Amino acid sequence: VATFKGLVKTHLQAQTVEAIAVGHQHNHLGVSDAFATIYRRDGLIGLWRGVNGAVPRVMVGSAAQLATFTSAKDWVSHSQWFSPNNWLTALIAAAISGVAVAITMTPFDVISTRLYNQPVDEFRRGRLYHGFSDCMLKVCQTEGLLGLYKGMGPVFVRLAPHTVLSMLFWDLMRQQAAKHNQSQGRS
Incomplete structure (x- = not known):
């Protein structure tokens, strides 16, 4: 969908x-x-x-979001700025994760957009790109590596708050579930 x-x-x-x-x-x-x-x-x-551009986008974004949040939370906890279960620890980790998600997903957004929006021939094949790899190669050849980062600002403005809120609320709910399970185990 x-x-x-x-x-x-x-x-x-x-x-x-x-x-x-x-x-x-x-x-x-x-x-x-x-x-x-x-x-x-x-x-x-x-x-x-365009699904061949959208699926890798979601895979890379989810992997970056989860991996960087966990790693950043461990780093913030070990730095002892806040206690490990403090919501500020999760907030800082989620913000770091939001930056990582925007950086990793932007090239996939560019490729997906190009694949979605290209005209097609009489056989319904793309006239500009033959698929994901072809699109990435052509963008890099004609626009340089930074061509894959067009629209990075709007991508960041959209994805970073989503990542911050998702990861923060997920972590807070996870902590509440753990407390609930501990209290149930004592009863």
Whole structure:
């Protein structure tokens, strides 16, 4: 489902008037029209366009989020700024994790966006990129490595608060569950 939403979101966000249009224009009338148009034109397979960029994005983002949060929390705990179960320890670790998530996911966002938004040929294959690796290679060749980090600011503004809140609340709930289980074990 996330792939369908990402595809439609990208089509709609890239859409603008011809005078300032950049890239391929899909000209959907709205969300439901986009889904219907893509399905009518390309079938169910068309709604999966770009999945080869979206799946690695989610995998890398989740791995970065969980690994850096755990490592950062251990580091903050060992530094003895706060007690290990203090919410500030989790907050600082979550903030560090938010930065790591934005850095690791931005290249995958760029690739997904390019794959989602490219025009297709009569066989419904991408005209610009043949897949994930081809897109990454072409971006690096034409725009340099930093081309994979276009939009890093907005990605950070979106992902960092989400990571901070998710990891902070998860850690607080985990601590409450552990306390509850300990009190149940004593009864």
